[in-house]
Amino acid sequence: MSMSIDRTRLRQLLSREAAESTARNPRSKAAYEAADHLFGRVPMTWMNKNAGTFPRYLAGAHGARVTDIDGHEYIDFCLGDTGAMAGHSPAVVADAVERRFREQGGATAMLPTEDAEWVGAELTRRFGLPRWSFSLTATDANRWAIRLARAVTGRQKILFNSYCYHGSVDESLIVTGPEGRGATSRPGNVGAPCDVTLTSRVAEFNDLEGLERELAQGDVAAVLMEPALTNIGIVLPEPGYLEGVRELTRRHGVLLVNDETHTFSAGPGGATAAWALEPDILTIGKAVAGGVPAGAYGLSADLADRLLRRGDLDLVDMGGVGGTLAGNALSVAAMRATLEHVLTDSAFAAMSALSARFEQGVQSGIEKHGLPWSVSRLGARTEYRFTAPAPRTGTESAAASDPELEDFLHLWMANRGVLMTPFHNMALMCPATTEADVDAHTTLFAGALAELAG
The missing domain is CATH 3.40.640.10 (Type I PLP-dependent aspartate aminotransferase-like (Major domain))
Structure with missing residues (x-):
């Protein structure tokens, strides 16, 4: 049975997750509001591309983990949008x-x-x-x-x-x-x-x-x-x-x-x-x-x-x-x-295997709820899309964007300890990523879909 997204429910869930994110991150919120000397309040204006009304501020990062200044630790599948594909500070x-x-x-x-x-x-x-x-x-x-x-x-x-x-x-x-x-x-x-x-x-x-x-x-x-x-x-x-x-x-x-x-x-x-x-x-x-x-x-x-x-x-x-x-x-x-x-040959083999596991977890959730979504993988990188079959051109891919749905999923994940790439639904594996990290996303993804289904 195919599931369609109830947009009213989606907006209610997005509002709830945004409020939760604000409540969980008072120090990041204060740091953002105090950044009067930065253009757009951030070091680079693209840092404003995030779900919620302010970005989380970095305290530290090692391997496949990021910690923010409010003390929250995250499994990091963003990895600097590829910049930290080797893991943070090897x-x-x-x-x-x-x-x-x-x-x-x-x-x-x-x-x-x-x-x-x-x-x-x-x-x-x-x-x-x-x-x-x-x-x-x-x-x-x-x-x-x-x-x-x-x-x-x-x-x-x-x-x-x-x-x-x-x-x-x-x-x-x-x-x-x-x-x-x-x-x-x-x-x-x-x-x-x-x-x-x-x-x-x-x-x-x-x-x-x-x-x-x-x-x-x-x-x-x-x-x-x-x-x-x-x-x-x-x-x-x-x-x-x-x-x-x-x-x-x-x-x-x-x-x-x-x-x-x-x-x-x-x-x-x-x-x-x-x-x-x-x-x-x-x-x-x-x-x-x-x-x-x-x-x-x-x-x-x-x-x-x-x-x-x-x-x-x-x-x-x-x-x-x-x-x-x-x-x-x-x-x-x-x-x-x-x-x-x-980033050795053997490291890539392990990273690709983890990415395949991630892909399988996402696909199982899509199939369980009969969603007209797709998932694509490129070695150590996997991404889920809100259309099926997967787009075959850049214009088709741009048209498949759903900012509200993306923001909900990103906030849902972040509020529960997982970071995805803020620009899209991309997850990248690094040498420090584990099967338990991937399985944590699979569980959260299933939970998010269950919430959307009501």
Whole structure:
């Protein structure tokens, strides 16, 4: 028997959980109300994206646990929206950072370290790209990939998938028009430097016909994409889609850039290794340094050689593919410790198994109540959606959003000791996550559905 959501009951439950959250967190509420010198009262305005009227304030975090300043401990499935996929403050990373900063010093000396070559070699082993450079964020890595693609192709436009996520890259804030045709700026785009259609083209994920139509215009330097959409909710590639993207980009002389910042959850070499993909450039950030700001981009050997042979390109000084702190000794030391000792091949196997257990628990609840919902998994990452079948494009995924229902579930979980990613219903596993943690969510999820059913 199918269950529909009683919206009146949902709003009553949401109001109850919001009141409970406020009552449970007086110190966080007071800290938020006192933050008069912060824009939006938070260090970054996206921290206001949370269920309730104020965010919980961090006291500490270790492994798969977060503690707030009101003394509540949470099982953390958010994990910094992938930034803490290695777990919070892994001991081996903390030791490496302290050794580099306190004992060795020189965290920002603008000199290379031998750790950098080790990290480059390990990224090559995992992802296949032979030449690497570092950044502080995946956003920066994407910006630099775009510059390099334009330089080497002589073309100006970059193609993105509708409702993609590549950080705050200006060119990426583009979505398709009605029926997947045309293009417009993504709703809410802040301070666009120009009409985004001047710099970008767009096609729906899983739409090879739309992609070919855009690439045939002959002005696209690169397709910058996630192998699976993530930040609009997990949208998995249909059979043959990624192979089709690679064939079309090669046919039209377009570079392919895989952004693996979130899809790193697919395995130790991300979706690129898991699905045998062959990008020309690969970008990554967040998780690779165990919580320390770091990113990287990798290049194919042919592309790297072509760029280095270009005497007209200033790749050393003011060419726009660097930053004073990029590749600093501290970040690189953290990357080495994370990749060598924490986010290992065996760790990913265990994390993926836990994610499958999480998926099964959610699916059982959906089936018990006959909900028209779905659940999608990408390695160590699982997400439930309020539609079935699961969305196949970014636009479909955006349309499936239900803010009231999301807020209720997030507050229900948080009030009972579980944190989900505030932007959507994503749960990520880390090496410190346990089966008991997953089962706790399964029990709470079942309880939330029972409440909704009345």
